[in-house]
Structures are given as structure tokens and as C-alpha cells.
Amino acid sequence: MIAAFVIVAVAAIVAATVLVLRWRDPEKAPHRITPPAGRILFPFLGDTISRPELDATLRLARAENATLVPVYLVTVPLHLALEAPLPRECERALPLLDVIEQRAARLHVPVESRIETGRSARHALRRALEAERFDRLVVPAATRTSSGFSAEDVAWLLEEVPGEIVVLRADEDKPAPTAGYLQAAV
Numbered sequence: 001m002i003a004a005f006v007i008v009a010v011a012a013i014v015a016a017t018v019l020v021l022r023w024r025d026p027e028k029a030p031h032r033i034t035p036p037a038g039r040i041l042f043p044f045l046g047d048t049i050s051r052p053e054l055d056a057t058l059r060l061a062r063a064e065n066a067t068l069v070p071v072y073l074v075t076v077p078l079h080l081a082l083e084a085p086l087p088r089e090c091e092r093a094l095p096l097l098d099v100i101e102q103r104a105a106r107l108h109v110p111v112e113s114r115i116e117t118g119r120s121a122r123h124a125l126r127r128a129l130e131a132e133r134f135d136r137l138v139v140p141a142a143t144r145t146s147s148g149f150s151a152e153d154v155a156w157l158l159e160e161v162p163g164e165i166v167v168l169r170a171d172e173d174k175p176a177p178t179a180g181y182l183q184a185a186v
Helices: 002-024 051-063 087-106 121-131 151-160 179-185
Strands: 039-044 067-075 114-118 136-140 164-168
Touching: 039 051, 039 121, 051 067, 051 087, 051 136, 051 164, 067 087, 067 121, 087 114, 114 121, 121 151, 136 151, 151 164
Parallel strands: 039 067, 039 136, 067 114, 136 164
Antiparallel strands: none
């Protein structure tokens, strides 16, 4: 009788140990969903950043403890080399990247800013996608009041880019803020 009790107790302990070890492994845990993103690529273009789109991207990065990689995309005219210095575009990009970094710092989101060039916005984006390691791509969509990626560019992304893609569209009733507006709001 005691031997049977010991055998049942040992079997219960072994079963409990197996279940605990299995559930500790993140890949085997029954409650586990898609792993969080480690790096979120946030390409943008133009003179403005939609505050709701930026805030949504920062919330996502903060919730997943991810590094935000904002990439300002610059279109280089054909008569210039892709590596040519572009001071006017840098003057436009740096305040926007600074605003992103300031807002991210307030939320304790790590940031690695970039500027990428190309012959078109899509070409610059393709170059950024090839150069950067990322787990999720967050893309601002163009509206009447904010710059972003066109429906054709978003369709191209969905066809050509592997992995997770999040498309954000700002509320068209709210004007897109400029870098100065966002700096004042920070």
C-alpha cells in the first residue's frame, strides 16, 4: 500500500515538474503569443510627423520594450550621386528626428535614428529595409493633411516586404504638426 502511494506521489511530482518546465519555456507555454518586437522600423518623409502616428508607434515600442528606429527618407535627384551631401534635407530631417528622440526619451524608449537616401521614396525605403535589422515595420499612410506613404506604396510593401507591417493613418480632421509644433509640445 505504501509502495503504491510512493509510486503515485513520484509520478505526480514528475508530471508537475514536466508541466512547470514546459510552461517556463516561452515557445511551449500555452498562453504565449507572438514574441514582442525587438526593433521597430519607422520610416517617414516630408516636413511633418503626424503626432497621433508617432504616439501610436511610441506606445507600441514601449509596450514591447523595443528599440525604435526612425528613418527619414530623402529623395536624391538623378543629377546627384546618392552619397552626395544634402544639407537642406538634413536641416529638414534633424529637427524631426530630434523631436522623435525627445518624445521617446520621455517614455524610456531607446532610439536609433537614421537618414536614408534613394531616387524615390520607395527606393530609399527599399535601401533602408536592406540595411536595417527589424522585427516590425510601422508605416505612416499619406492623407490630405499629412505626408506619408501612398496607397500604392503600402500595396508594394505588402507584396514585397516580409514580416509584420503596421500601417497607421492620422485623423484627417486634425492638421499634421510641423517639427516646431511638436518641439513646443514636447
